[in-house]
Amino acid sequence: MAYNLLKGKKGIIFGALNEMSIAWKVAERAHEEGAEFVLTNTPVSLRFGELQKLADKTNSLIITADATNEKDLENLITETIAHFGGKIDFILHSVAMSLNVRKDRLYDNLNYDYLKKTLDISAISFHKVLQIARKADAIREWGSVVALSYVAAQRSLYGYNDMADAKAMLESIARSFGYIYGRDKKIRINTISQSPTLTTAGSGVKGIDGLLDFTNRMSPLGNATADECADYCVTLFSDLTRKVTMQNLFHDGGFSNMGMSRRAMTMYNKSLKDCQENSEE
Ligand SMILES: NC(=O)c1ccc[n+]([C@@H]2O[C@H](COP(=O)([O-])OP(=O)(O)OC[C@H]3O[C@@H](n4cnc5c(N)ncnc54)[C@H](O)[C@@H]3O)[C@@H](O)[C@H]2O)c1
Numbered sequence: 001m002a003y004n005l006l007k008g009k010k011g012i013i014f015g016a017l018n019e020m021s022i023a024w025k026v027a028e029r030a031h032e033e034g035a036e037f038v039l040t041n042t043p044v045s046l047r048f049g050e051l052q053k054l055a056d057k058t059n060s061l062i063i064t065a066d067a068t069n070e071k072d073l074e075n076l077i078t079e080t081i082a083h084f085g086g087k088i089d090f091i092l093h094s095v096a097m098s099l100n101v102r103k104d105r106l107y108d109n110l111n112y113d114y115l116k117k118t119l120d121i122s123a124i125s126f127h128k129v130l131q132i133a134r135k136a137d138a139i140r141e142w143g144s145v146v147a148l149s150y151v152a153a154q155r156s157l158y159g160y161n162d163m164a165d166a167k168a169m170l171e172s173i174a175r176s177f178g179y180i181y182g183r184d185k186k187i188r189i190n191t192i193s194q195s196p197t198l199t200t201a202g203s204g205v206k207g208i209d210g211l212l213d214f215t216n217r218m219s220p221l222g223n224a225t226a227d228e229c230a231d232y233c234v235t236l237f238s239d240l241t242r243k244v245t246m247q248n249l250f251h252d253g254g255f256s257n258m259g260m261s262r263r264a265m266t267m268y269n270k271s272l273k274d275c276q277e278n279s280e281e
Helices: 022-032 044-047 049-060 072-082 110-137 163-185 208-218 228-237 262-278
Strands: 010-014 036-040 089-093 139-149 190-192 250-251
Touching: 010 022, 010 163, 010 190, 022 036, 022 049, 022 089, 022 228, 036 049, 044 139, 044 228, 072 089, 089 110, 089 208, 089 228, 110 139, 110 163, 139 163, 139 228, 163 190, 208 262, 228 250
Parallel strands: 010 036, 010 089, 089 139, 139 190, 190 250
Antiparallel strands: none
């Protein structure tokens, strides 16, 4: 159901690669709610992804940008303002990549060049977007910026690797810039800490199928889907959340506050019994 929550609002959406992407779902929902936006991603992702399809569906302009490249970002902001004939109201940062994860380098055997890339793409890019947008005075008062995070910023989760450090930094950037943007322009900056979700980036996480089942069993409300994440983003871009800023907002069905659930305990005990029976054979 649409509520016209974003009627008249303009924005930039980073990170839609294909129909599974969280940013793709956000773009679809934001469009339904009346927003207009520019879609952006790397030139390479455009060749491999399906962004043009989304642009056609949502009547959006695509401007390519590598989120680590300041010149690209400056161009993105300038072109976006020219396209809309004025400032924007919201930005979604839905960008992440770790070569250490991709190349199976575990946390105690990191390649440090890859680590720098992980931090640059997955965290520092957020700072660059915010700094460049601020210098261009690109975001309207009471605007809203959201980046996507994960609970590995607070808790140790096997297999999440150097992305955990990137997410911790991302959340810190939201707080540090949240103060500056809030103080000067009444603009809010938040991160959403989303459940594990089956997307291209999500599939790279070690043991993602088991993780999805585990977090689903642990969460009283079950895993939050990409569509549900899009709903949450829409509320944060809307005028209904104008005093929410500098927060890391868990959107995970309750997982982050759980220790053990009945459903997870049942599964664990069953596996334990199977293990014991197998060891007796
Ligand atoms: N999928 C999950 O389980 C999960 C859970 C919590 C948070 N998140 C976060 O959600 C965000 C979106 O990921 P997703 O799951 O939708 O996967 P996805 O693979 O669909 O999106 C990741 C996007 O990052 C883009 N990207 C990579 N390098 C870039 C660069 N240099 N410049 C610009 N864009 C670049 C990719 O092209 C892609 O569109 C990420 O920040 C991810 O960490 C995902």
